[in-house]
Amino acid sequence: MLQQSISKLISEDQQIQYLLHLADNALILSHRNSQWCGHGPILEQDIALTNIALDQLGQARNLYQYAALLITEKTGIPTTEDQLAYLRDVGEFKNCLIAELPNGDWGQTVLRNFLMGSYQFFLYQELQQIATGQLKAIADKSIKEITYHVRWSADWVVRLGDGTTESHARMEQALELLWSYTGEMLEPSDFEQELIGTQSSYIKAAWEAKIAAVLAEANLDHPKNDWMQLGGKKGIHTEHLGYLLAEMQFLQRAYPGLEW
C-alpha cells in the first residue's frame, strides 16, 4: 500500500492525477501488448508488437518517474516509479477502460492499438505545444514512437479489413466490441481540464477524421452506436483490471519492500 499521505496527495493534486492517467494508459496497454510476446502470428510482427510494448513501457516509466519526483517534492517522502505502478489498487488506476480489455485475437489487438495510438498521437502533439519542462520533453520523445505505432497498426487494420471474408468479419466484430470504449479517451475529466481542456474538441475532431479515413480504406463500416462506456479515469474499471494487477503486482505484494 502507498503511504496515506501519498494517496491523499494523489487524490487531490490534479497535475499528479493527470500524469498518472497518462502513465497508466501507457503501462496497461503495454502489459496487454506484452502478452503477445512469443505468441504472434508472424515472427516479424511478434517482434514489432513487443517493440511497441517496450516503447509504451518506456513512456509509462518516464511519466511515473516524473510523478514520483513531484510527489517526493510535495510530501517529502521518497517515492518511486515502482511504488506508483505496483502499490496502487484498481480504484486508484486512471487508465481508460479500452486499455485494460483482454487482447482478443490479433485483429482486436491491432485495432485497439490503432484507436488508442491515434488518440495518443493527437494528444501528444498538443502536449508538445502546451506543456512545459519534463512533460514537454516526454511528449517530444513519445510522439516519435507513437507515430510509428499508428502507422503500423493502421496498416494492419487496412490489411485485415480488406483481406479475406474471414478477416473482414473478425474486424467488424472487433470494431463492434471496442467502439463503445473509444468515447472515454475523448471526454476530458476534471484533471485533464486545466492542461488540455481547451484543446479537447480539436483532438476529438482530428481523431474522428483519422479513424474515418482508415476505416474507409479498410472497407469497414463506421460504427453507428454512440453509447460510450466511461469510468476508467475515475477509477471505476472493468472486471479485467483486477486480474491484470493481481498478476503484474504479485511479487511486490507477496514480498513487500524488497529491492529486485
Added chain:
Amino acid sequence: MEQTTNQLQEQFQQRVDEEQKIEPRDWMPEKYRQTLIRQISQHAHSEIIGMLPEGNWITRAPSLRRKAILLAKVQDEAGHGLYLYSAAETLGISRDEMYEQLHSGKAKYSSIFNYPTLSWADMGAIGWLVDGAAILNQIPLCRPSFGPYARAMVRVCKEESFHQRQGFECLLQLSKGSEVQRQMCQDAINRWWWPSLMMFGPKDDESPNSKLSMQWKIKRFTNDELRQKFVDMIAEQIKLLGMVLPDPDLKWNEQTKHYDYGAINWEEFKQVIQGNGPCNKERLEARKKAWADGAWVRDAATAHAAKQANKKAKANSLTKETQQP
C-alpha cells in the same frame, strides 16, 4: 570441362581448410548442406521456443526496470530466431518448412527450454547459466565455414553475452537481498545447473554428428571440452554470489587445472529429448497454437497484398494504354 564430384569435393575441403567462407551459391556436399540446415534450424527453433519460459514472467516482473530488460531480452531471442531462419533459408529450405518440422516433432530444439520457470530468480539463472552455456557453444560458431551462419552468429553472440551479464546482475541483486530472495536464488541455481551442463550435448564418445562437423569446421570444439570450460567459468563466478552449485563432487583439480564435476544424469537428458521433459508438450503446443491462430492473419495479409498488386498492375496498364498514340 565439367568437374567431377570428387574434384569439387576436394576443392571444397581445401577452401574449408584454408578458412575461406562457403557462400550459398557455392558448390557444397549435400551432407554439409543437410547438416547445416539441421543445425541452424535447430538453433532457430531453440530461440523461438526459448521465448516461452522467459515470456512466462514478463507480466509478473517485479519492477518496471526489470520488466523492460526482460521484454527486450525476449525480443532479442525472437530477433536471433529471425536471423537464423534467414541463414537457413539460403540453403534452400523455407521458413514454413522449418516450422512444419518443428511442429511435427521432426526437428529438435534445445532441451533446456522444456524445464519450467517457477520463480523470478529463474530469469536470472537462465540468463547466467543457460545463456552462459549458449555463448560457449556459440562463440566458435562465429567463425564456422558457412558465411551466412557466421554473420548471423556474430550478432547473436554480442547480444547473448549482454544477456548473460544481465542474468548475473539479476541474481547478484537477489543474493544481496532478504533471506527469501537468497533462497529463491539458490533454488533457481539448483534447478538450472544440471540441465545447463546437458546443453553441451552427449559425451564425446556418444556424439554421433561431431566428427564430420569438426572436419567441416561447423564445429570447433568437442562437447566435453566446452562443458569443462563452462564448469570452470561458473565455479568461479558463483563465488561472487555467495551461492553453491548443487554438486558435492565439484572440486578444483590441481593436476588438470580444471574443476572436476559429478556424473550427469544422461537418462534424464534422453527422456527430455524424447519428449518427456516437464514442459515439452506445453512448449510445442504453445507454438502450434500461435501458428494455427495466426493462419487467418497470414491469409489476410497475403490476400490484401495480392489485391494491391492487382490494382497496381491495372493502373500501370491503363497508363500504358493512354500513352499509346
